[in-house]
Amino acid sequence: MNETLKRLVAFALLCSAFCVLVSCGYSSKTLYTPSVKTIAVPIWGNKTFRREWEFRLTEAISKNIESRTPYKIVPQQRADTVLTGEIMDIQQTVLNRRYGTDLPRESQLTVVVNFTWKDLRTGRVIVERKQFNRSATEIPQIGERVADAEQLAIERLAAAIVEQMQSDW
Secondary structure (H helix, E strand, O other), X not given: OHHHHHHHHHHHHHHHHHHHHHOOOOOOOOOOOOOOOEEEOOOOXXXXXXXXXXXXXXXXXXXXXXXXXXXEEOOHHHOOEEEEEEEEEEEEXXXXXXXXXXXXXXXXXXXXXXXEEEEOOOOOEEEEEEEEEEEEEEOHHHOOOHHHHHHHHHHHHHHHHHHOOOOOO
């Protein structure tokens, strides 16, 4: 029995050493760049004909940064970095139609953006994404409104943009 225990302990030590060598993905490092403390998020541009989407998206991004990152939103004159972007396209696609009519049963709303996160101290681009997008679906027959799908798409896009600000491991 004592020999079995020794072998089990040796196997556990070997497994933990192997895990350290091949990096199992666990770390105590922060997800965000520690050298950045502040970020400016000016109102984004909008190349679509949908009014006020740039304000809604900018607000959602700012709220996500404040709630999910260690960064503080400040005016651009005092910021370490700046996150700028532009809404390039908003696509609404009918996924399926109601039987017997031509009315949409389910629609998908996709928001496409280009954005850049730049370090104002060095001029270095930290993150740049083109044609970055997120979608939300709307099912009107169960009481969902187009405005609900719009807001969900904006919130999903804002959360995904903030996730892009995480450090590469």
